[in-house]
Amino acid sequence: MTLAPETTDLKVQLRLTDGWLTVCDLSALLPGRGVAALLPDGEQVALFRDRAGTLYAIDNRDPFGGAAVLSRGLTGSHQGRPFVASPLLKQRFDLETGQCLDDETVRVRTYEVRAS
Amino acid sequence: MTATGANPTIVLVGHGMVGQRFLEALAERGLTATHRVVVLCEEPRPAYDRVALTSYFSGRTPEDLSMTDMAFIESHGIELYIGDPAETVDREARKVTARSGQVFDYDVLVLATGSYPFVPPVPNKDAEGCFVYRTIEDLLAIEEYAKSRARVGAVVGGGLLGLEAAGALKGLGIESHIVEFAPRLMPVQVDEGGGAALLRTIEEMGLSVHTGVGTQEIVVGEDGAVTGMKLSDGSELATDMVVFSAGVRPRDQLARDCGLTVGERGGITVDEQCRTVSDPHVFAIGECALASDGRVYGLVAPGYEQAETAAATIAEDEAEFTGADLSTKLKLLGVDVASFGDAHGTTEDCLDVVYSDSRSGLYKKLVIGRDGTLLGGILVGDAEAYGTLKAFTGSVPPVSPESLVLPAGAGESAQLGPTALPDDAIICSCNNVRKGTIREAVTEHKCTTVPEVKKCTKAGTTCGSCVKVLGQLVNAELEAGGVVVDKGLCGCFSQTREELYEIVLALRVNTYQDLLDRYGREEARGGDGCEICKPAVGSIIASLAPTIGADVYVLDGEQAALQDTNDHFLANLQKNGSYSVVPRIPGGEITPEGLIVIGEIARDFGLYTKITGGQRIDMFGARVEQLPLIWTRLVDAGFESGHAYGKSLRTVKSCVGQTWCRYGVQDSVRMAIDLELRYRGLRSPHKLKSAVSGCARECAEAQSKDFGVIATTNGWNLYVGGNGGATPRHADLLAQDLSDAELIRLIDRFLMFYIRTADRLERTSTWLERLPGGLDHVRDVVVEDSLGICEELESLMAAHVSHYRDEWADTINDPEKLARFVSFVNAPDTPDPVVGFVPERDQIKPDLPLLSIGLRPAEDVLEGTAQR
Ligand code: SRM
Ligand SMILES: Cc1cc2nc3c(=O)[nH]c(=O)nc-3n(C[C@H](O)[C@H](O)[C@H](O)COP(=O)(O)OP(=O)(O)OC[C@H]3O[C@@H](n4cnc5c(N)ncnc54)[C@H](O)[C@@H]3O)c2cc1C
Numbered sequence: 001m002t003l004a005p006e007t008t009d010l011k012v013q014l015r016l017t018d019g020w021l022t023v024c025d026l027s028a029l030l031p032g033r034g035v036a037a038l039l040p041d042g043e044q045v046a047l048f049r050d051r052a053g054t055l056y057a058i059d060n061r062d063p064f065g066g067a068a069v070l071s072r073g074l075t076g077s078h079q080g081r082p083f084v085a086s087p088l089l090k091q092r093f094d095l096e097t098g099q100c101l102d103d104e105t106v107r108v109r110t111y112e113v114r115a116s
Numbered sequence: 117m118t119a120t121g122a123n124p125t126i127v128l129v130g131h132g133m134v135g136q137r138f139l140e141a142l143a144e145r146g147l148t149a150t151h152r153v154v155v156l157c158e159e160p161r162p163a164y165d166r167v168a169l170t171s172y173f174s175g176r177t178p179e180d181l182s183m184t185d186m187a188f189i190e191s192h193g194i195e196l197y198i199g200d201p202a203e204t205v206d207r208e209a210r211k212v213t214a215r216s217g218q219v220f221d222y223d224v225l226v227l228a229t230g231s232y233p234f235v236p237p238v239p240n241k242d243a244e245g246c247f248v249y250r251t252i253e254d255l256l257a258i259e260e261y262a263k264s265r266a267r268v269g270a271v272v273g274g275g276l277l278g279l280e281a282a283g284a285l286k287g288l289g290i291e292s293h294i295v296e297f298a299p300r301l302m303p304v305q306v307d308e309g310g311g312a313a314l315l316r317t318i319e320e321m322g323l324s325v326h327t328g329v330g331t332q333e334i335v336v337g338e339d340g341a342v343t344g345m346k347l348s349d350g351s352e353l354a355t356d357m358v359v360f361s362a363g364v365r366p367r368d369q370l371a372r373d374c375g376l377t378v379g380e381r382g383g384i385t386v387d388e389q390c391r392t393v394s395d396p397h398v399f400a401i402g403e404c405a406l407a408s409d410g411r412v413y414g415l416v417a418p419g420y421e422q423a424e425t426a427a428a429t430i431a432e433d434e435a436e437f438t439g440a441d442l443s444t445k446l447k448l449l450g451v452d453v454a455s456f457g458d459a460h461g462t463t464e465d466c467l468d469v470v471y472s473d474s475r476s477g478l479y480k481k482l483v484i485g486r487d488g489t490l491l492g493g494i495l496v497g498d499a500e501a502y503g504t505l506k507a508f509t510g511s512v513p514p515v516s517p518e519s520l521v522l523p524a525g526a527g528e529s530a531q532l533g534p535t536a537l538p539d540d541a542i543i544c545s546c547n548n549v550r551k552g553t554i555r556e557a558v559t560e561h562k563c564t565t566v567p568e569v570k571k572c573t574k575a576g577t578t579c580g581s582c583v584k585v586l587g588q589l590v591n592a593e594l595e596a597g598g599v600v601v602d603k604g605l606c607g608c609f610s611q612t613r614e615e616l617y618e619i620v621l622a623l624r625v626n627t628y629q630d631l632l633d634r635y636g637r638e639e640a641r642g643g644d645g646c647e648i649c650k651p652a653v654g655s656i657i658a659s660l661a662p663t664i665g666a667d668v669y670v671l672d673g674e675q676a677a678l679q680d681t682n683d684h685f686l687a688n689l690q691k692n693g694s695y696s697v698v699p700r701i702p703g704g705e706i707t708p709e710g711l712i713v714i715g716e717i718a719r720d721f722g723l724y725t726k727i728t729g730g731q732r733i734d735m736f737g738a739r740v741e742q743l744p745l746i747w748t749r750l751v752d753a754g755f756e757s758g759h760a761y762g763k764s765l766r767t768v769k770s771c772v773g774q775t776w777c778r779y780g781v782q783d784s785v786r787m788a789i790d791l792e793l794r795y796r797g798l799r800s801p802h803k804l805k806s807a808v809s810g811c812a813r814e815c816a817e818a819q820s821k822d823f824g825v826i827a828t829t830n831g832w833n834l835y836v837g838g839n840g841g842a843t844p845r846h847a848d849l850l851a852q853d854l855s856d857a858e859l860i861r862l863i864d865r866f867l868m869f870y871i872r873t874a875d876r877l878e879r880t881s882t883w884l885e886r887l888p889g890g891l892d893h894v895r896d897v898v899v900e901d902s903l904g905i906c907e908e909l910e911s912l913m914a915a916h917v918s919h920y921r922d923e924w925a926d927t928i929n930d931p932e933k934l935a936r937f938v939s940f941v942n943a944p945d946t947p948d949p950v951v952g953f954v955p956e957r958d959q960i961k962p963d964l965p966l967l968s969i970g971l972r973p974a975e976d977v978l979e980g981t982a983q984r
C-alpha cells in the first residue's frame with residue numbers, strides 16, 4: 001500500500017511474482033468504490049481507493065458465495081481498519097490483510113498495489 | 117467424594133448437549149484442575165446443537181451447529197474420545213470399557229447417553245427409505261436419499277419432533293405428509309383449539325396432515341425400498357420415504373446391563389442430586405435420567421439444570437434437581453408455537469381466557485386461577501408475549517389477562533413490559549436465569565450490551581426465545597443507571613436516521629463527507645464511514661435532492677460511492693455475479709408492442725425471463741457489461757427504470773377495475789398508473805409498494821401494501837402500513853371516501869412523514885407499530901395537520917415529482933458513467949468467466965461452482981432486515 005498523490009496521469013500497478021502489472025489510470029478509481037482487474041493467470045483482483053487516497057487490492061472472489069464480486073461492495077472503516085462488505089451476504093473483509101471480520105476462519109488473498 | 121488416588125477420575129459417557137454443559141459446569145467449579153476427566157463420545161463428532169438440527173436446511177453447516185470449543189477441551193485437559201462409545205461398565209471394579217478396547221478406572225461415572233428415537237414395530241420398518249431424525253448423520257442420510265430418489269416423504273408422528281422432521285423434508289423440496297395417531301397436532305403441548313390453528317397454518321404451507329390415523333405397515337417395492345404406507349383407516353399413502361418421529365426412549369441399556377435401577381418405562385432412576393439410587397459413584401443426567409419427580413425430561417433446559425446439579429454435587433456444593441418447567445417455544449415451519457405452565461388447565465377451578473382467529477391461524481389461551489394468578493397458557497401463530505407471560509406465571513399480572521391475548525390494535529390490548537416483572541422471575545428458562553441476575557450483570561458486572569450479558573449469565577444462549585426480553589431488560593437497566601443507551605445509526609453517527617434527516621434538511625447538508633466530518637462521532641470524522649451509514653445517508657440525500665441542492669441523479673459525484681451495489685449498477689445482483697433487469701410497467705398495464713420489445717431483448721441477450729409477483733417482467737442473467745446495451749434498447753422503446761434495485765417505490769399493482777370488471781366502481785388501473793408515475797424514483801428508508809383495487813373484492817391485494825387504495829362508490833379508501841413478506845400485516849384504514857385530489861394529497865403527506873421519521877430499513881408497517889401513538893398519531897399529523905408540517909411535506913413531494921428523471925436514460929447518455937459498467941477495468945471486453953449458466957426448462961440458470969464454507973446466521977440473510 002502506498003499513498004497516492006493526487007495526479008491524474010498516475011497508473012495503478014499490482015505486484016505479481018514476476019514484477020509490476022499496470023492495471024488502469026488512477027482516475028478510474030472512485031474513492032470509496034472498487035473496480036475489478038483480470039490477471040494474466042485468470043485470477044481476479046478487486047482494487048479500492050479510500051478517501052485518503054490509499055490503494056488496496058484483494059482477491060475479487062467472495063469466498064462465501066463464490067461469485068467474483070467483492071469489487072462491487074461498499075467500503076468503510078471499522079475501528080480504524082479499512083474494509084469492504086461483500087455485496088452478496090455482507091460479510092466484511094479487512095482490505096489490508098484480507099481477514100474476514102465476521103468469520104475468523106476465512107481470509108482472502110491480498111496483493112501489493114501502488115500508483116506510479 | 118471418595119477419591120482414591122491423587123488424581124480422581126470422572127468418566128462422562130455421552131457427549132451430547134447435556135454432557136457438554138456438564139463439562140462446562142465442572143470447569144467453572146475448578147474440578148477439571150483437580151480431576152482427570154475422560155469423555156466417551158459415540159457420535160463421529162463432538163457435542164452439537166441438536167435443538168437447532170433443522171436449521172441445517174436454512175444454511176447452517178454441521179460446523180456451525182457445533183457446541184464444542186476444542187480450545188476449551190484442550191485447555192482443561194479433558195480427554196475426549198470421539199467415535200468411541202462405552203460398551204460395558206463394571207461397577208464393582210469401577211471400570212468402563214470402550215469399544216476401542218480402552219479401559220478407564222473411574223471414581224465418578226456420569227451417564228449422559230440421551231435418547232433413541234422410538235420406531236413403532238410395524239412390518240418393514242427397517243426397509244430402505246425408512247429413517248429417524250436425531251443426529252447430524254440421520255439428517256445427512258435423509259438429505260441424500262431425498263435428493264437422489266424421493267419426491268414424496270411421510271413423517272410418522274405429529275408432535276414437536278415430527279413437525280421438525282416435516283420441516284426438514286419441506287426444506288428439501290419434497291412433498292410432505294404428516295401422519296399423527298392423536299386427533300390433533302402436537303397433542304402434548306397444545307389443546308384442541310391450538311391444534312386447529314396450527315393445522316390450518318401448516319396445511320396452508322402445502323403440507324398434508326393426516327390426524328387420527330395410525331401407521332400399520334410400510335409397503336415396499338420389489339427392490340425392497342419404501343413405496344407407501346398402510347394406514348389404520350384402510351387407506352394407503354404413496355410415499356418414497358418415511359421418517360419415524362413417534363417419540364423417544366431413554367438410552368438406558370448400558371445402565372441395565374450393569375444392574376442399575378431403571379424405571380418401569382425406562383430411564384435411569386436418580387435422586388435429587390442426580391445420583392443413581394443404586395450406586396453413589398454413578399450419576400445420570402439429561403434425557404437418559406428418570407428424575408426424582410418420576411419424569412424423564414425430553415427438553416434441553418431441565419437437562420442443563422441436571423448437569424449443573426451433578427457437577428455441584430461432585431464439588432460438594434448444595435444443589436438439587438426436583439423437577440422442571442416444561443415450557444417450550446418453537447418456530448415450527450415458521451409458525452410460532454409456545455406453551456407454558458399449566459397449559460392444559462389441570463388446576464382445580466381454573467378459568468381459560470381464549471382468543472382465537474382461525475382465519476389467520478391465531479390461537480391464544482391463558483389459564484388463570486380463581487385468585488387471578490396466571491397459571492399457564494398456549495400461544496399459536498403469535499408468541500411475541502411468551503417471554504413476559506412465562507415470567508409472570510405464578511403471579512397475578514398487573515393488567516387484565518384479556519388484554520394480554522388480544523392482538524395489538526384490537527382495542528383492549530395492553531403491552532406488558534418486562535420491567536414490570538419481579539426480580540426472581542425466570543427470564544431464560546433454558547439456562548434458568550432470573551431477572552435479578554440479568555440486572556446484576558449490568559449493574560455489578562458492568563455489561564453494556566446483550567452479547568456481553570449473554571456471555572456473563574448464559575441467558576439467551578440456547579433456544580434464543582428470550583433474547584428479545586433480554587434486550588429490553590438490558591436497555592431499561594442501562595437507562596435506569598443513567599447510562600445513555602446508544603441509539604446511534606452506526607459506529608460513525610450517534611444520531612438516529614430521523615435526526616440525520618432533520619440535519620440534512622434544516623442545514624441543507626448535501627454531501628456525505630460534509631455530514632460525517634461535521635456531525636459524525638469524533639472518532640469517525642475524516643474517515644471512510646461504513647456500509648450502514650453510507651447507503652442510509654445516500655437515501656436521505658436522494659429523497660431531499662431537489663430541496664437541498666443535490667443532484668437528483670444517484671450516480672452523480674460522491675453519491676455513486678454511497679449506493680448499495682444494486683443501486684450502483686441500477687440492477688439487482690444475482691448469486692453468480694450477473695444482474696437482473698426490471699423495466700417499469702406502471703400499474704401492470706402493457707401494450708402488445710411493449711411485450712414484444714421485452715421478448716426480443718430477452719431473446720437477443722439470452723436472458724431468463726419471469727413474470728414477477730409485482731405485475732411486471734424480470735429478465736435475469738445479464739452481465740454487467742450488457743446492462744447499458746440492454747437499457748439502450750429498452751429506453752428507445754419508451755421503458756424506464758423499474759427501481760427493482762432501490763429502496764424506493766417498487767410497483768403499484770392494479771386490478772382491471774370498472775372499465776372491464778362487472779363489479780368495479782372506479783377506474784383502478786388509471787389510478788394505479790397515476791400513483792406509480794407520481795412516486796417513481798422516490799428514495800425511502802425501505803422499499804415502498806402499493807396497489808389499487810376497483811372494489812371491495814380487493815383483487816389487487818391493496819391491504820398488504822405500504823399504501824393501498826380500494827375504490828368505493830364515493831371515491832377511494834386509503835389503507836397504510838400493510839406488509840407481505842416475512843412478517844405480514846394488514847394495512848390500517850387511514851381515511852375514507854376520498855376524491856382523487858384528496859387521495860393524492862394524503863399519500864404525499866403520509867409518504868414524506870414516513871421518510872422523515874422512519875429508521876433505516878424500517879418498513880411502513882414496523883414504523884407504524886413503533887411510532888408512539890401509532891395510527892392515531894399518523895392520522896393526527898397527516899389528516900389533521902396537528903404538527904403544522906403538512907404544507908412542508910407536500911412541497912417536498914412536489915419537488916420530488918417535478919424533478920424526477922429516469923436514471924437509466926441519464927446513465928446511457930453519460931460516457932463517463934458507462935465506463936463503470938465493465939467486468940474488468942483492464943479488460944473491458946472480457947466477460948467475467950465466473951458468470952456461467954446451464955440450461956433448465958428451455959431457459960438458463962446460474963451455474964455456480966459450490967464453495968460452501970457456510971453462511972452468515974440465517975437471521976441476517978434477509979436483505980434489508982439485517983441489523984448489526
Ligand atoms: C422478482 C420478485 C420475485 C418474483 O419472481 O416474482 C422478487 C425478488 C426479490 N425480492 Fe421480493 N420479489 C418480488 C415480489 C415480492 C413480493 C410480492 C409483491 O410485491 O406483491 C413480496 C411481498 C410483499 C411485500 O413486499 O410486503 C416480496 C417481499 C420481499 C422481501 C420482504 C419484505 C418485507 O417487508 O418483509 C424482501 C427482502 C427485503 O426487501 O428486505 C424481498 C427482496 C427481494 C430481492 C430484492 C432479494 C435480493 O436482494 O436479491 C429479490 C431480487 C429480485 C431480482 O434479483 O431481480 N422481497 N417480494 C418479485 C418482484 C416484484 C417486482 O416486480 O418488483
Ligand atoms: C430435531 C430435534 C429438535 C429438538 N428441539 C428441541 C427444542 O426446541 N427444545 C428443547 O428443549 N429440546 C429440543 N430437542 C430435544 C433436545 O435435543 C434434547 O433434550 C437434548 O439434546 C438432550 O441432551 P442429552 O445430552 O441428554 O442427549 P443427546 O443430546 O442425545 O446426547 C446423548 C449423546 O450420548 C451418546 N451416547 C449414547 N450412548 C453412548 C455410549 N454408550 N457411549 C458414548 N456415548 C453414548 C449419543 O450418541 C449422544 O451423542 C430436540 C431434539 C431433536 C432431535
Ligand code: SF4
Nearest residue numbers: 771777780810811815
Ligand atoms: S377488485 Fe373488484 S373491480 Fe377489481 S377486478 Fe376484483 S372484483 Fe373487479
Ligand code: FES
Nearest residue numbers: 544546578579580
Ligand atoms: S429461554 Fe432458551 S435461551 Fe433463553
